[in-house]
Amino acid sequence: MGAGCSRAVPDEAPTMTAIVNAGSSSGTRLPTFADVATARERIAGIAHRTPVLTSRFADARTGATLHFKCENLQRAGAFKFRGACNAIAALPEDARRRGVMAYSSGNHAQAIALASRIENVPATILMPADAPAMKVAATRGYGADVITYDRYSEDREALANTVATDRGLTLIPPYDHRDIIAGQGTAAAELFAETGPLDILLVCLGGGGLLAGSALAASELSPGCRVIGVEPEAGDDGRQSLAKGEVVRIDVPRSIADGALTTHLGDLTFPIIRDRVDSIVTVPDAALVDAMRFFAERMKMVVEPTGCLAAAAAFTGAVPCEGQRVGVIVSGGNVDVASYARFLAD
Numbered sequence: 465m466g467a468g469c470s471r472a473v474p475d476e477a478p479t480m481t482a483i484v485n486a487g488s489s490s491g492t493r494l495p496t497f498a499d500v501a502t503a504r505e506r507i508a509g510i511a512h513r514t515p516v517l518t519s520r521f522a523d524a525r526t527g528a529t530l531h532f533k534c535e536n537l538q539r540a541g542a543f544k545f546r547g548a549c550n551a552i553a554a555l556p557e558d559a560r561r562r563g564v565m566a567y568s569s570g571n572h573a574q575a576i577a578l579a580s581r582i583e584n585v586p587a588t589i590l591m592p593a594d595a596p597a598m599k600v601a602a603t604r605g606y607g608a609d610v611i612t613y614d615r616y617s618e619d620r621e622a623l624a625n626t627v628a629t630d631r632g633l634t635l636i637p638p639y640d641h642r643d644i645i646a647g648q649g650t651a652a653a654e655l656f657a658e659t660g661p662l663d664i665l666l667v668c669l670g671g672g673g674l675l676a677g678s679a680l681a682a683s684e685l686s687p688g689c690r691v692i693g694v695e696p697e698a699g700d701d702g703r704q705s706l707a708k709g710e711v712v713r714i715d716v717p718r719s720i721a722d723g724a725l726t727t728h729l730g731d732l733t734f735p736i737i738r739d740r741v742d743s744i745v746t747v748p749d750a751a752l753v754d755a756m757r758f759f760a761e762r763m764k765m766v767v768e769p770t771g772c773l774a775a776a777a778a779f780t781g782a783v784p785c786e787g788q789r790v791g792v793i794v795s796g797g798n799v800d801v802a803s804y805a806r807f808l809a810d
């Protein structure tokens with residue numbers, strides 16, 4: 465049927481058949497802005513067009529004008545739904561019938577699980593055994609088959625490849641895939657459509673799908689905007705990679721930013737980031753807690769630690785923002801309430 469994610473909201477979704485058939489499921493070519501534009505059409509009416517909010521308190525604190533793109537309010541709680549929906553909508557019919565597989569510490573898993581359910585595609589998800597309980601439960605709740613592994617001793621990519629090959633599933637990686645990167649870029653594209661050109665765009669950085677996609681959007685929609693990646697201090701492989709001009713691998717970092725515990729950028733995300741991203745900065749975990757409290761107290765929003773990376777770069781001065789028009793991607797809001805309460809109470 466190839467009707468894409470449109471079954472989710474039959475009354476308002478566009479027909480996606482033509483767009484779906486135009487795309488190949490191969491993710492190895494570098495994505496371009498045209499892929500972001502295609503993704504926007506594919507996911508329109510399926511992914512939420514999330515609000516862009518402002519805060520006078522935040523502006524006073526930074527001396528800037530901050531525009532928060534609230535992907536914590538996205539379906540499945542993070543921007544990952546954009547890429548997942550785009551990648552699944554692009555799959556050919558035979559691959560859809562066999563099913564998809566994903567490995568993820570959480571948000572990509574939930575996104576693939578939800579997009580698969582909407583698409584009626586079977587999903588198998590490989591998750592770390594110590595992933596937040598809420599994320600595992602949500603993934604299972606969307607109907608996916610969840611299998612677990614030990615993130616400190618097992619190679620998840622190798623394991624996922626083996627399982628996918630054995631079961632004939634299409635592996636959809638969390639960031640290093642053309643349709644994923646293009647889908648993630650739609651958040652920044654929507655932001656620019658709403659705010660017009662910006663001086664700075666702050667984007668959290670794990671494997672680089674969101675940052676690469678955002679950079680593609682900025683190049684076209686806000687040329688001259690400085691795109692800056694923000695990593696947890698404990699896991700600055702992106703910063704090291706940009707400095708060295710090649711992908712640098714680190715040990716699994718330990719940070720409360722559980723959505724950014726990647727060890728290296730991807731073969732696709734790195735060249736885009738190298739060519740289009742101005743710089744990469746880091747923030748300590750304490751600054752994430754501080755930003756989490758700001759979002760709760762001032763903006764009445766639950767934002768997960770990883771989702772606070774970009775805002776924390778503005779608040780700490782890691783990126784000087786005074787006098788600038790700044791886009792801040794608030795990437796997700798999935799944090800279980802017990803941990804959230806502990807973060808806020810500390």
Ligand SMILES: *Cc1c(COP(=O)(O)O)cnc(C)c1O
Nearest residue numbers: 571670671672673674723795796
């Ligand atoms: C996945 C994720 C990130 C990092 O995205 P990458 O595309 O891997 O760089 C940041 N924040 C949240 C909430 C995430 O789920």
